Amino acid sequence: MRPSRLAMRPYTCLQCLSRTRPVFRRPTTATSIQTPRIASLHNSSRFLQQQQQQQSSDSPAAASRPSIAPKPVVDIKHIRQNPDLYAQNCIDRNYHQQASYPQRINDLHAQWQAKQREARSLRERSNILRRQLTDPGSIRDENADTIAAGTKFLTRDELIAEARKLKSLLSTIETEETRILSEIESLALAIPNLTSEESPRGPEPKLLSLINEHPEPVPSASDRVWRSHVHIGNELGLLDFASAGTTSGWGWYFLLDEAAQLEQALIAYALDLAVRSGWRQVSPPSMVYSHIASACGFQPRDQNGETQIYALAQSADDAARGKPELSMAGTSEIPLAGMHASKMLLCPGDISEFSPLKYVAVSRCYRAEAGSRGLETKGLYRVHEFTKVELFGWTYPSLDSATDVFNEIVDLQTDLLSSLGLHCRVLEMPTHDLGASATRKIDIEAFFPSRRERNEGWGEVTSASICTDYQARRLATRLKGEDGKMIEGGYPFTVNGTAMAVPRVLAALLENGWDEETGTVVIPEVLRGWMGGKERIGPKAPTKKGLGVGV
Numbered sequence: 001m002r003p004s005r006l007a008m009r010p011y012t013c014l015q016c017l018s019r020t021r022p023v024f025r026r027p028t029t030a031t032s033i034q035t036p037r038i039a040s041l042h043n044s045s046r047f048l049q050q051q052q053q054q055q056s057s058d059s060p061a062a063a064s065r066p067s068i069a070p071k072p073v074v075d076i077k078h079i080r081q082n083p084d085l086y087a088q089n090c091i092d093r094n095y096h097q098q099a100s101y102p103q104r105i106n107d108l109h110a111q112w113q114a115k116q117r118e119a120r121s122l123r124e125r126s127n128i129l130r131r132q133l134t135d136p137g138s139i140r141d142e143n144a145d146t147i148a149a150g151t152k153f154l155t156r157d158e159l160i161a162e163a164r165k166l167k168s169l170l171s172t173i174e175t176e177e178t179r180i181l182s183e184i185e186s187l188a189l190a191i192p193n194l195t196s197e198e199s200p201r202g203p204e205p206k207l208l209s210l211i212n213e214h215p216e217p218v219p220s221a222s223d224r225v226w227r228s229h230v231h232i233g234n235e236l237g238l239l240d241f242a243s244a245g246t247t248s249g250w251g252w253y254f255l256l257d258e259a260a261q262l263e264q265a266l267i268a269y270a271l272d273l274a275v276r277s278g279w280r281q282v283s284p285p286s287m288v289y290s291h292i293a294s295a296c297g298f299q300p301r302d303q304n305g306e307t308q309i310y311a312l313a314q315s316a317d318d319a320a321r322g323k324p325e326l327s328m329a330g331t332s333e334i335p336l337a338g339m340h341a342s343k344m345l346l347c348p349g350d351i352s353e354f355s356p357l358k359y360v361a362v363s364r365c366y367r368a369e370a371g372s373r374g375l376e377t378k379g380l381y382r383v384h385e386f387t388k389v390e391l392f393g394w395t396y397p398s399l400d401s402a403t404d405v406f407n408e409i410v411d412l413q414t415d416l417l418s419s420l421g422l423h424c425r426v427l428e429m430p431t432h433d434l435g436a437s438a439t440r441k442i443d444i445e446a447f448f449p450s451r452r453e454r455n456e457g458w459g460e461v462t463s464a465s466i467c468t469d470y471q472a473r474r475l476a477t478r479l480k481g482e483d484g485k486m487i488e489g490g491y492p493f494t495v496n497g498t499a500m501a502v503p504r505v506l507a508a509l510l511e512n513g514w515d516e517e518t519g520t521v522v523i524p525e526v527l528r529g530w531m532g533g534k535e536r537i538g539p540k541a542p543t544k545k546g547l548g549v550g551v
Contacts (some may be wrong), residue, residue, distance in 0.1 A: 074473055085194070086194075090191065092202075099115050129159050178267060180296060192437075199439075205430050205433070206427065212428065226452075227516070239380070252385060257540070266502050266506065281359075281360055282358050285365055286363060289327070296337050308367065309367075311325055353398065360499060365386055390499065391496065397478075397479065410444075410464050429443050449511045
């Protein structure tokens with residue numbers, strides 16, 4: 001297994017999920033979908049609202065999936081066999097509502113079994129009636145079935161009436177069976193992924209390592225003047241929030257001159273490093289079906305109870321016809337995962353134990369959760385729209401294979417941030433900070449001088465997650481061997497990570513590169529090739545002043 005430079009201890013398998021490592025079999029020798037007319041952009045997806053209502057209910061019913069949506073294949077048997085494991089996992093991850101779902105699933109399963117027994121009894125009686133109606137001459141007086149069923153002396157009309165009654169009863173039972181199974185599936189889908197033993201339990205992360213030296217380890221001993229990126233952007237004419245407030249509202253921004261160049265330089269640098277490291281470049285769509293976003297684990301709420309996703313409003317006619325709803329992708333992780341929805345990948349061929357599928361994509365990302373975050377809402381740190389370079393991998397269904405790609409992502413993130421000269425800390429994230437899909441997550445936080453009063457100046461700039469088969473099962477992505485049959489394990493694992501979240505890294509570069517004496521910002525050496533060889537960003541000529549910047 002490829003070692004990580006973080007010197008992390010070996011990864012421990014999840015309980016029950018991977019007791020037996022899948023055996024690798026080595027080789028022996030469009031339909032066009034019309035986009036609905038957009039009436040308005042809103043952050044309350046109808047599909048996601050349905051999911052939210054299910055999760056807030058004591059007994060949620062299954063959401064109505066569009067006919068084109070992948071059919072999820074959750075391992076409900078594993079949940080039923082390990083209810084305490086899943087309940088404790090929900091508690092550990094701060095999903096207290098969902099902690100009751102495993103027991104509820106077992107209760108519903110018992111109800112379903114009772115309905116099965118009841119239906120079986122009715123079908124047996126119905127079969128006896130059918131035989132008597134179709135061939136009454138073959139029924140003997142001593143026939144035990146007819147005596148037990150009490151049908152021996154019934155007339156033909158009575159037999160027909162009884163058969164109709166049984167048919168109605170069976171239909172009612174089958175409807176109830178379907179409702180129970182649908183509710184079981186809905187509950188199972190709402191349960192988060194099992195958690196890695198590497199993840200600290202509770203709210204506190206674990207420090208793994210540091211990147212670069214701290215620029216001011218003892219603030220009181222330094223006379224250095226720190227500025228926020230908002231102040232620097234205003235001073236140098238690089239950021240314009242006031243105009244964005246007029247055109248788009250709060251949470252958007254204009255990048256001007258060298259800031260716009262710096263955005264493109266960061267994108268090009270991250271893409272160049274990723275592609276040279278063997279990641280295949282993809283240009284994904286920015287709109288995705290809401291059911292694809294939900295399958296990837298982007299549920300209506302985050303840990304702060306805020307909506308995550310913008311959805312495109314549908315016309316009444318489209319909604320009535322059940323046309324699938326579209327959302328703006330919050331990250332290219334969603335369309336990259338959706339690329340292989342409802343597909344059967346080949347092993348070997350598409351994926352093998354030592355050869356994952358690795359994609360890198362640059363995209364605009366749209367987040368609706370930006371409000372009500374206090375100091376975080378100022379400037380570029382938390383915005384509604386931004387550019388991000390994302391890494392996404394499909395791996396063989398083993399934790400060793402997934403961890404190899406995971407370590408590769410974290411190493412690439414470390415290389416990028418280290419070469420930019422940013423002081424960062426690498427954190428193993430705790431259970432309270434894990435999204436629904438992640439079994440394990442590592443964040444890298446950079447030092448922002450302007451955020452000293454909040455979290456000692458630290459702010460997240462990259463993240464990397466292992467999602468095991470959580471997404472593959474919900475996207476119905478399978479893995480088959482050379483014999484055409486699903487391999488042991490069946491569902492590939494997914495791994496994702498941020499290569500470059502542009503606005504936050506740009507803000508960190510402005511703040512950490514600021515020189516109060518000269519009134520300039522130092523451009524990292526690795527970016528100068530994409531900045532026309534420029535070494536510093538300085539004040540503009542007087543004719544360029546006067547842009548309304550504001551916050």
